[in-house]
Amino acid sequence: MQFFKDRLNYLFGSTKGRILVAIAMIAMTTGLWGMLSGPMAEMGVRDFVVRLLGMKMLPVEREGRIIILYHSIAMAVIAIETYMVTGLIRMKAFYRTASNVLITIGYMLAMVFGLAFAYFGHNWAFHGLYIAGLTLIFFAGVLLTIGLWPWDKAWYQPDRQYATTRSGLDLERVAFFATALTTVISALFGAIPGSFYGNGFQTFLAENIIRYPEKTTMQYSIIGHLHIMLALIAIMITLIIGRWLNFKGRLHKLAMPLMILGTVVLNLGVWGVVTPLEPIAHMIIYVGATPSMLAALFLLIWSWGKLVRDGTAHLARPTFFQKLRALLADPLKVGPTWQMLFMNFTTSGIGIFMAVRLDEIFRVWPAREERIELTGHWHVLSAIIATIILFYYGDMIGLKGRLRQLYGWGLIILSDIAFAAVTIFEMKRLFISEATQQPLVNALMYAMDGGLGLLLLLLAIVMVWRLTDLFRKKGRWSEEKDHELSQEVNP
Amino acid sequence: MRRPIPLVFFFSLLLASCAPVNLNAPMPDFSSGVDSNSWASVPAGEFLIGQFEEEATTDAYQIMVTDVTTAQYAAFLNEALAAGEVTLETNQVNGYYPGDVFRGVKHEERIDPGDKLYIPLDDPSQRVRYDGVTFSPQPGYEDHPMTMVSWFGARGYCEFYGYRLPTEVEWEKAARGTDGRPFPWGEDILRENANFYASRDPYEDMTSYGSRTTPVGFYNGRTYNGYTTIDSPSPYGLYDMAGNVWQWTGDVYEGMHYRFLRGGSKDTYEMDLRAWARNNATPTYVSPGVGFRCARDER
Numbered sequence: 001m002q003f004f005k006d007r008l009n010y011l012f013g014s015t016k017g018r019i020l021v022a023i024a025m026i027a028m029t030t031g032l033w034g035m036l037s038g039p040m041a042e043m044g045v046r047d048f049v050v051r052l053l054g055m056k057m058l059p060v061e062r063e064g065r066i067i068i069l070y071h072s073i074a075m076a077v078i079a080i081e082t083y084m085v086t087g088l089i090r091m092k093a094f095y096r097t098a099s100n101v102l103i104t105i106g107y108m109l110a111m112v113f114g115l116a117f118a119y120f121g122h123n124w125a126f127h128g129l130y131i132a133g134l135t136l137i138f139f140a141g142v143l144l145t146i147g148l149w150p151w152d153k154a155w156y157q158p159d160r161q162y163a164t165t166r167s168g169l170d171l172e173r174v175a176f177f178a179t180a181l182t183t184v185i186s187a188l189f190g191a192i193p194g195s196f197y198g199n200g201f202q203t204f205l206a207e208n209i210i211r212y213p214e215k216t217t218m219q220y221s222i223i224g225h226l227h228i229m230l231a232l233i234a235i236m237i238t239l240i241i242g243r244w245l246n247f248k249g250r251l252h253k254l255a256m257p258l259m260i261l262g263t264v265v266l267n268l269g270v271w272g273v274v275t276p277l278e279p280i281a282h283m284i285i286y287v288g289a290t291p292s293m294l295a296a297l298f299l300l301i302w303s304w305g306k307l308v309r310d311g312t313a314h315l316a317r318p319t320f321f322q323k324l325r326a327l328l329a330d331p332l333k334v335g336p337t338w339q340m341l342f343m344n345f346t347t348s349g350i351g352i353f354m355a356v357r358l359d360e361i362f363r364v365w366p367a368r369e370e371r372i373e374l375t376g377h378w379h380v381l382s383a384i385i386a387t388i389i390l391f392y393y394g395d396m397i398g399l400k401g402r403l404r405q406l407y408g409w410g411l412i413i414l415s416d417i418a419f420a421a422v423t424i425f426e427m428k429r430l431f432i433s434e435a436t437q438q439p440l441v442n443a444l445m446y447a448m449d450g451g452l453g454l455l456l457l458l459l460a461i462v463m464v465w466r467l468t469d470l471f472r473k474k475g476r477w478s479e480e481k482d483h484e485l486s487q488e489v490n491p
Numbered sequence: 492m493r494r495p496i497p498l499v500f501f502f503s504l505l506l507a508s509c510a511p512v513n514l515n516a517p518m519p520d521f522s523s524g525v526d527s528n529s530w531a532s533v534p535a536g537e538f539l540i541g542q543f544e545e546e547a548t549t550d551a552y553q554i555m556v557t558d559v560t561t562a563q564y565a566a567f568l569n570e571a572l573a574a575g576e577v578t579l580e581t582n583q584v585n586g587y588y589p590g591d592v593f594r595g596v597k598h599e600e601r602i603d604p605g606d607k608l609y610i611p612l613d614d615p616s617q618r619v620r621y622d623g624v625t626f627s628p629q630p631g632y633e634d635h636p637m638t639m640v641s642w643f644g645a646r647g648y649c650e651f652y653g654y655r656l657p658t659e660v661e662w663e664k665a666a667r668g669t670d671g672r673p674f675p676w677g678e679d680i681l682r683e684n685a686n687f688y689a690s691r692d693p694y695e696d697m698t699s700y701g702s703r704t705t706p707v708g709f710y711n712g713r714t715y716n717g718y719t720t721i722d723s724p725s726p727y728g729l730y731d732m733a734g735n736v737w738q739w740t741g742d743v744y745e746g747m748h749y750r751f752l753r754g755g756s757k758d759t760y761e762m763d764l765r766a767w768a769r770n771n772a773t774p775t776y777v778s779p780g781v782g783f784r785c786a787r788d789e790r
Contacts, residue, residue, distance in 0.1 A: 038688075038760065041689075041760065042688065042689030042697075058673075058678075059673040059674070059678075059679075059680075059761075059762070059765050060542055060543075060673055060765075062762055062765075063542075202543050208769075211598070211747065211749055211771055212747075213596045213597065213598070213599065213746040213747050214746070358598075359598060359600070363598060363773070364773055364776070365772070365776075366737075366752070366770055366771065366772035366776060366778070367749070367769075367770050367771045367772065368759065368763065368770045433616070434616075434758065434778055434779055434780060435512070435514055435615065435616040435700070435779050436511075436512040436514070436700075437701070438512065438697065438698075438699060438700055438701030439510050439512065439698075439699065441701070442697065442698065
């Protein structure tokens with residue numbers, strides 16, 4: 001009995017244990033549900049999985065199923081970020097414990113019963129539990145926001161290497177607070193239309209209504225919600241990585257005000273889509289996104305500079321290649337910010353290109369081509385966020401030596417191959433016709449699914465290792481159960 | 492950089508993907524036996540429209556049992572050219588369109604009266620040939636749906652014979668009848684029901700040219716050299732209302748220049764073959780996966 005008690009205490013009572021459980025849940029869901037779409041679908045794998053598991057997939061319910069699926073995954077990601085925030089940022093024990101407990105119960109209910117409801121027949125009790133899970137997550141977010149309240153002298157930052165006001169207000173904490181607060185508010189922009197559209201099966205995918213000149217307030221609300229939530233998850237992981245790497249100094253002082261400004265303005269722009277400000281909402285969004293991205297750039301410059309400095313400290317006059325070697329020495333440390341940079345080629349750059357040439361290029365193509373752009377765009381952004389979490393997780397569980405290199409470079413190379421392939425796939429109409437595209441599509445599909453498949457395999461190996469570790473009396477888990485992330489912030 | 496093997500593999504794949512595609516690769520010569528000149532009658536009355544089954548009503552009308560074929564379109568071009576209804580420009584056939592009311596809505600583009608593209612002639616995917624005197628279908632494609640035709644070209648065909656493009660409402664009723672089914676033949680889709688992406692029909696080779704059109708009415712329960720199809724008409728007896736080619740519909744909506752397409756195609760997954768699934772494009776858009784059929788008022 002003690003055996004189980006100890007393991008459960010680790011898995012649900014420690015930050016690293018909770019993160020492990022959430023990553024495992026996401027990995028299993030992604031692995032299983034990934035077999036329901038292309039190219040697994042055309043290979044017949046989907047039909048096999050559907051029959052094997054007895055899934056009930058009515059054509060009319062596809063959009064509702066998909067919405068529940070990615071909400072299930074997103075809730076686990078939000079839980080991971082919450083665990084990281086509560087593990088890194090000082091707050092009263094009550095708020096830390098309450099938000100962790102609520103979000104754990106919440107995402108598990110949402111994930112298990114949401115997917116059961118969506119894919120295995122409509123048991124309405126399951127739907128109720130799914131909604132209850134989402135509600136608990138919302139409430140956990142409210143508590144987290146309160147816990148992050150920055151205008152309490154106890155949380156003021158005395159160290160002037162960090163961004164503060166003259167009175168010592170910790171601007172990084174303000175950035176965390178602003179992100180948490182706006183996330184909670186932005187959740188309502190999905191929750192309210194979610195209720196309006198009923199049980200989730202009378203709704204729509206935003207990419208299917210993009211070209212309609214007139215949209216209802218509820219439609220705008222959903223479009224705004226999906227954009228801002230993903231952006232906020234990205235902003236939060238950027239702040240988390242900054243804290244983990246112990247971002248400080250001049251660039252920190254520049255970055256944090258920009259991050260706060262960007263987050264607030266970005267949200268105002270997105271919320272504006274359901275107000276008479278809609279015609280200029282996009283402009284406000286661009287204005288907000290720019291400082292946020294600039295702040296991320298400052299984190300990148302600082303962290304790469306630090307990696308180079310630390311790695312060449314023993315050299316009097318390091319050469320370019322020695323500096324490069326120092327930069328690339330630890331894939332888990334360079335990986336998160338590299339992914340942020342790579343994101344500009346696969347997501348932000350494409351998004352800006354699309355916005356600039358929308359009518360001249362993209363809207364000359366049929367809507368279904370534009371849909372590929374949009375879905376590819378946010379799939380890549382989501383996956384980049386996931387890989388950044390995995391970099392941090394790899395460091396968190398103490399990967400060292402060759403294993404660290406293998407895991408880190410595996411993440412970078414495999415995911416970037418997949419993301420590059422998705423980007424080419426999205427943009428293929430610029431350089432190849434429909435009639436001649438099939439060999440290219442095949443190659444890109446192999447690259448995408450090969451990259452992501454091997455990445456999932458890598459993750460599965462880590463998960464199996466962590467599972468077997470739980471059976472050892474003095475396994476890694478026993479060391480991790482008392483570790484807190486704040487103790488492991490870079491010196 | 493320390494693990495170059497995946498990168499080498501990746502770039503090898505990309506290089507392999509540059510292999511040329513033979514757009515005139517040999518293909519089976521099957522005939523479905525379905526008459527492409529036949530029409531189906533759809534009675535007046537209510538039906539369930541859209542994904543969430545709202546009630547809608549139509550008057551009685553007739554709609555073609557199959558998509559317009561390449562042979563039919565070539566014949567039209569010959570007649571229309573003789574009648575002065577179409578004109579030949581460098582590498583394309585044009586026809587007159589009276590234009591749309593422009594309302595200046597965001598993203599709306601002006602469509603003024605004038606000659607518009609019906610079909611391009613220089614595109615290698617075009618299956619109608621012009622030898623300087625007459626138009627003719629590419630051998631083997633006679634009874635395949637006419638593709639690489641713009642909305643103007645589809646409308647021009649229908650109007651030339653006194654027909655019209657079906658409205659979206661008419662199209663959907665003809666596809667799914669009155670009982671709210673998602674597919675013309677019923678609730679579920681199998682590979683033998685329709686021509687869609689990777690549906691493994693005899694015209695498809697996913698390693699090179701990918702999916703190709705099947706002859707109109709191909710999915711009628713016949714067996715073609717060992718490949719057995721399921722008879723998959725709509726409740727009113729129409730074929731290919733799901734898959735094979737997207738079909739232009741006739742509606743011109745206020746404040747937008749896009750024209751809507753229905754039915755999914757050889758290049759799309761099953762989700763786009765659901766009767767309510769919509770696609771849209773500019774009216775000059777042409778594709779090897781887009782065709783049309785005509786409707787007319789009940790006589």
